Amino acid sequence: MTRRSLPTATLREWITRVWGTLRARPDDDDLEQELRLHSDLAAAEAGRLGGSPEDAARVARIQTGGVMQAMEALRDQRGLPWLADLLGDLRFGWRMLARNPGFAIVAVVTLTVGIGANTAMFTVADGLLLRPPPFDHAERLQWIYDVNDKLHLTVNDATPPSPANFVDWRRHSRSFDYMVAWRNWWFSVAGPGGDGLMPEQVRGVNVSPAFFDMLGVHAALGRTFRPDEEEAGRDRVAVLTGGFWQRHFGGDPNIVGKTVSIDGQLFSIIGVLPSDFYFLWPDSAMFMPMTVDGDFRTRRDTHSIVVLAHLAPGVAPAEAQADLGRIARDMERAYPATNDGWSATLSPVFPLNKNLRPALLVLMGAVGCVLLIACINVAGLLLVRAGVRHREMAVRAALGASRRRLVRQMLAESALLSALGGAGGVLLAAGTLRVLAHMVPQVQIARTPSMTIDARVLLFTMAATCLTAIALGIAPAFQAGRTEGLRVAAQPGHRTSVGRALLTVEIALSLMLVIAATLLVRSLWKLQQVDPGFRADRLVTMQVWLPPGKYPTRSSVSGFYREVLRRLHQFPEVREAAVVNTRPFLGWSLGARLHIPGRPSPTDDDPIVGYRIISPGYLSALGTRLIQGRTFADSDGSGNAAVALVNEAMVRRFWPADDPIGRAIEARPLGSKSIAPWWPDQMTDKFTIVGVVGNIIENRLNEQVEPVVYLSYLQNASRYAHLLVKTDSTPANVTGVVQREIRAVDPDLGIYDAQTMEAVLGQAVAAPRLNSFLLWVFATLAIVLSAVGGYGVMSYAVTRRTREFAIRIAMGAPPGSVFRMVTREGFSVAIAGISIGLAGALLIARMLASLLYGVVPTDGLTLSGSAGVVLVVALLACWRPAWRATRVDPMRALRVE
């Protein structure tokens, strides 16, 4: 017969039984009374059928079974036997820990540190690498980059596609359900008219209308874009981010439908995004449609837009790649002049921060080692205790405890320790994360990870805690499981050899961590020693953008910057003020094709060089040397000959043996005026070299400096520019001065991204600094834990051999020889651990190499120095136990035995 029971009834039964287990006072008397009545009635019934009362009772017992057996069955049904056993084990374990609080505190603190460090590190790694972004099928999002075999441009160059090609891909590809283009720029926002809001310069993003549908993001207020809003004439609409809506418009609930002026054009606000929306840039203020007009459709040679695509359901990236390749080949045939060699390639958007992966893997590995060392320490302590409790186990086994029951008892104790450590670890991690969150480098594309302990992190911590419990419990449980009857072995000798083996592993792991940490610190130090070719101290920088509507001509742009610089130079605290189109460490810069008349290029195309437009004070503001010739002067204006400076790298590449001064060059910036707002307006593209300047590192501290050409800001205008001010005053003060003077020249203009160059350089080493800091913390934890563990194991060994030492001393052994005996043992363990650790360090060398700069992972000085430090710490750890061994009083020690 099928047994159908209502799920609610089953649930009810279980709840009652859990309650029955936990209830303090069992109702055994009631149960027994009920059973007694039953057996009495059965006996009476049997008696009625005849026979002696004894016979009747016997018959009744045969029929109804014994009261005691029934009681046992009832007790099992009343509660949950396994739960009751578990609670009993935990209660007993708690009493054992409470009886020895010193041991319990050391063990719990050790585990707290191990689990806490892992929880904190996992939270960071989870936020940076693992956590999926809150978008519709984010895993299907792909960047599309242009690649060109003939120009050796690969996916790593992240070359942006051109607008016309994007339009064709979007029309012809069948592998994507969305394909959008975007481009971000700065805009001056004013209005809505008449309510006195100050104009503000903000980052805005032009996107294809399908952008928000692709991400599955809906407006919190109003709506997002409609497909037809990328057409010219319908494109004057804007969607605000929640943050900008609050900050600039005071969270006006009736904002939708109002009109604002963006760079002098009127836009109507159609929606506000949810406040937690974050994609592409942390400081995006608004989104506007990417207009697809006649010009957009025909631009094939200007690689100036970023393209994102969303794979259609069930389409593999390889299929989509083949699809794009087919379209690209068609386009090569159709437009040979512009598309020769060009194709497109996919690159998944998520997971983010691939560049952080090696560092995070090393750090996760390191923190895992710390937990392993913590486990080894506590397991060592438990083993020592298992030795002490050997007699207890033997007695319990003799009294009938099954082997499984003893193992479970030991596991319950280690589970209790781990649970306490896990709880402490979560608290420790929560505290650590507050500090750590400020040190994590800025990440772009999707929201800054919140770095808080959430359900995912807790799940991780629980898993780590369970693994810890098992790791801790295995050895003592095994020990307990081997207990047989009353065969109490005197003192099993292998336990110290297990302790020594564990200690060897600890030392090896600690050494590996110390080596890795030292390598990272040395590499960071080397990185900070790199001379960037300029002096960042007391240098303040900020970005300015002049809207083309208000600054239509070259002379209007040059005039604005000349006037601002003239005003700034009048302030005594301004030592130097200068302007440049893209400052060092901006993250991107402009390039130009260089043509040297009379010199054919070895390849078909002219080489690409860096392209900077500067004012005369730029070199002195940065403290960069003029090596040869002259620098710019205010006389290098539109009425005079077009001049250029070049850097040393350029001279080395193009005129290694000749004098570059006086040579003619031609430079044409990449991009196009109609597409790129940073497009500089050149007086001419033919220049004469008048000077050579020192190299300036502009992107990464560990890079080769590229050739750069510098042009005069009065002959070439860039609406997009950075001011650099060298000052004797505070940065905040100078920023205020600059802001005021810019407003004095143009009341509509604001500045953006004001910071000191020292902070900019600091960001460049933020990631390596965090890595080396964390690794140092972990290495220190590892070595301290190992020292504590080593101390514990050696102390135990000395205690166990007290009688031996007593006899030796009684027989006349000098204290020095006893001391040497103990330290020699510690020394041999340390040497074994160090050998293994060195071998391990060589094994992980390749993984570390990608994080290092200017130091090889097999650096001899680092390896030997770290080994020395670990050896000294190991010897210090056995110093006191060895000293104690020499102080053994033979009379007392022998009497105790």
Added chain:
Amino acid sequence: MLQGTLDLMVLQTLDTLGPVHGYAIAARLEQVSRGSLRLNMGTLYPGLMRLEQRGLVRGKWGVTENNRKARFYSITAAGRRQLATEKADWDRMASIVYSLLREQP
């Protein structure tokens, strides 16, 4: 004996007799089966406890005719519903098995 069968028999007994103590249930089952079903206490009382934990029966302390304290069990509304489904299941299964066994080849 199948556990479900015991549940069914106990519920049916309680539905027929009204509130009775454990021994009366056992006696009734023995009588109905003409002595072929003799319930062990270790089977009957845990079974009653399980039914009570599931909310299908309710036990109340009372006094027997001989003035002894005893727990009297009665069927609850949920127990009656469960009894109805189990009875229907049993009938269907029994008729299937019956016709299968009686079927001529």
